[in-house]
Amino acid sequence: MEAERISSPESLSAKFEGSFAYLTVRDRLPTILTKVIDTLHRNKDNFLKEYGEEGIQAEKRAISFLSKLRNELQTDKPVLALTDGVGDTEAWNEYLSRQQELMDNGELVSWFKSPWLYVECYMYRRIQEALYMNPPMHNFDVFNEGKTQSFFESQLAIKLLCTYLQELITNMENVTEIKLRENFLKLLQVSLWGNKCDLSISAGRDNSQKSSPIDSLPDLQSFILVDDSSMVWSTLVAPQGSGPLGMKHSTVDIILDNAGFELVTDLVLADFLVSAGLAKKIRFHGKSIPWFVSDVTKLDFDWTIRQTMAANHKCMSASGVQWKHFMKEGTWTYHDHPFWTQPHEFCDMEVDAEDLYRTLQTSDLILFKGDLNYRKLTGDRKWAHTVKFNQALRGFQPAPLCSLRTLKADVQVGLKPGQAEGLCSQDSNWMTNGRYAVIQLFSPHREQ
Ligand SMILES: O=P(O)(O)OC[C@@]1(O)O[C@H](CO)[C@@H](O)[C@@H]1O
Numbered sequence: 338m339e340a341e342r343i344s345s346p347e348s349l350s351a352k353f354e355g356s357f358a359y360l361t362v363r364d365r366l367p368t369i370l371t372k373v374i375d376t377l378h379r380n381k382d383n384f385l386k387e388y389g390e391e392g393i394q395a396e397k398r399a400i401s402f403l404s405k406l407r408n409e410l411q412t413d414k415p416v417l418a419l420t421d422g423v424g425d426t427e428a429w430n431e432y433l434s435r436q437q438e439l440m441d442n443g444e445l446v447s448w449f450k451s452p453w454l455y456v457e458c459y460m461y462r463r464i465q466e467a468l469y470m471n472p473p474m475h476n477f478d479v480f481n482e483g484k485t486q487s488f489f490e491s492q493l494a495i496k497l498l499c500t501y502l503q504e505l506i507t508n509m510e511n512v513t514e515i516k517l518r519e520n521f522l523k524l525l526q527v528s529l530w531g532n533k534c535d536l537s538i539s540a541g542r543d544n545s546q547k548s549s550p551i552d553s554l555p556d557l558q559s560f561i562l563v564d565d566s567s568m569v570w571s572t573l574v575a576p577q578g579s580g581p582l583g584m585k586h587s588t589v590d591i592i593l594d595n596a597g598f599e600l601v602t603d604l605v606l607a608d609f610l611v612s613a614g615l616a617k618k619i620r621f622h623g624k625s626i627p628w629f630v631s632d633v634t635k636l637d638f639d640w641t642i643r644q645t646m647a648a649n650h651k652c653m654s655a656s657g658v659q660w661k662h663f664m665k666e667g668t669w670t671y672h673d674h675p676f677w678t679q680p681h682e683f684c685d686m687e688v689d690a691e692d693l694y695r696t697l698q699t700s701d702l703i704l705f706k707g708d709l710n711y712r713k714l715t716g717d718r719k720w721a722h723t724v725k726f727n728q729a730l731r732g733f734q735p736a737p738l739c740s741l742r743t744l745k746a747d748v749q750v751g752l753k754p755g756q757a758e759g760l761c762s763q764d765s766n767w768m769t770n771g772r773y774a775v776i777q778l779f780s781p782h783r784e785q
C-alpha cells in the first residue's frame with residue numbers, strides 16, 4: 338500500500354492557473370461566501386425577533402468574520418488554524434500541519450497554493466466557525482433556504498417518482514428476477530442522475546429536476562462513461578456467489594450527497610431495496626454541519642421525510658409514511674460521523690476515523706453519492722484516466738463500494754484507452770459540466 342501512495346500523482350489545486358480548481362477558488366467560492374453573507378443580512382429581522390439585541394450583535398460579528406474570510410481567500414492569505422474549540426477543531430488543525438509539511442520552500446498553506454479539496458472543505462468549516470463563535474447563531478443553517486427551495490421546485494418529478502415506486506411495490510409479489518433486476522437498474526440510474534441537482538456547482542442558483550426522472554433515462558444512457566451496474570446487482574443478490582435471491586440479509590450503506598431531489602431519489606432506491614428483499618438494513622450517512630451548499634444534514638433528512646408524508650398526493654404521502662416507519666423500526670438509520678465533514682481523502686479513513694471504517698467493513702454494499710465523494714475516493718489527484726479505480730482508492734477497501742457520480746471536477750479514472758481523448762474532442766468540458774456520469778464499482782470479491 339505504501340508503494341501505491343508514493344506513486345500517487347499530485348493533488349488538483351488552484352495553483353494550476355486556468356484549471357477548474359483555479360476557477361472554483363477564484364470565482365465560485367467567493368460567490369458562495371457572498372450569498373452566505375446576504376442570507377445573514379436578509380434574516381436580520383428573524384434574529385432580532387428570536388434573540389433580541391444579542392441576535393443582531395451575533396449576526397454583525399458573523400458577517401464581519403465572513404467578509405474577512407472572503408478577503409483572505411481572494412488575496413491568497415495563509416490558511417489559519419481554527420479557534421472555535423469544538424469536537425473536530427483539533428483534527429482540522431492537525432490536518433493543517435500535515436498540509437504545511439507538504440509545502441515546498443517553507444511556503445505557507447494558502448488558498449491558491451494548496452490542494453483544492455482541502456481548501457474547499459476548509460471554507461465550509463470556516464463558515465461554520467463564524468456561527469459557532471457567535472451564539473445564538475450556532476445552529477443556523479445558512480444554506481437551508483436553497484435546499485428547501487430545490488425540494489419544492491422538483492415537486493412534479495418527486496410525485497412521478499413516488500408514483501412509480503408505489504406501482505413497483507404493489508406489483509412486487511409475483512415479479513421475476515429479470516424484472517426485479519430491471520427495476521433496480523432503473524432506480525439506481527435515477528439516483529445517479531439525481532446528482533445533477535447540486536447547488537455548489539451552480540453557486541446556489543436553481544438546479545432542480547423539472548422533467549420525468551424515469552422517462553429521461555434512455556436518453557441519458559450514453560452519457561454513462563463507466564457502467565458497472567450489472568456487477569452492483571450481482572454484489573447485492575449473491576455477494577459470495579451463494580444464497581438465493583433475497584436471503585442475504587444485506588446491509589447497504591448510502592453515503593448521501595445533496596438534499597432536494599437527489600435525496601428523494603436515494604430514499605426511493607433505499608425503499609425499493611428493502612421492499613424487494615434485497616437489503617435488510619439501510620444505513621444513511623449525512624453531514625453534521627451545513628456543507629457544500631446542498632448536502633444533507635439530519636434536519637434536512639427528517640424535514641424531507643416529513644414533507645413527503647404531508648404532501649397532498651397519494652403516492653408521495655404513502656412513500657413518506659413508509660419511510661417514517663422504516664426509521665421508527667430501525668430498518669433505516671441515519672448517521673453523521675464528523676469524518677464526512679473533514680478534508681481527508683478516504684484512504685486516510687482507516688487511521689483517522691477507525692470507528693467509521695470498522696462500521697463500513699460490516700456493509701455488503703456502500704453507495705457513495707456524488708462528486709465530492711468521488712474526489713475523496715480518488716484523493717482529488719491528477720490520475721491518468723486509464724488508471725484502475727482500485728489503484729486510485731489506494732487501499733480504501735472497507736467493503737464492495739460503488740460511486741454514483743455525475744462529473745463535476747476534473748478527476749476521472751477507470752476509462753478505456755482512448756475514451757477520454759474521444760470525449761475531449763466532442764466536449765472539452767466533459768469532466769466538469771455534469772452531463773456525464775459513472776456507476777463505478779470496486780469489489781474485493783472480483784478480479785480488478
Ligand atoms: O458532491 P456534489 O454535490 O456532487 O458536487 C459538489 C461540487 O459541485 O462542488 C464543487 C464545486 O465547488 C465541485 O467540485 C463538486 O462537483
Ligand SMILES: [Mn+2]
Pocket residue numbers: 535537594595629631632707709
Ligand atoms: Mn453536494
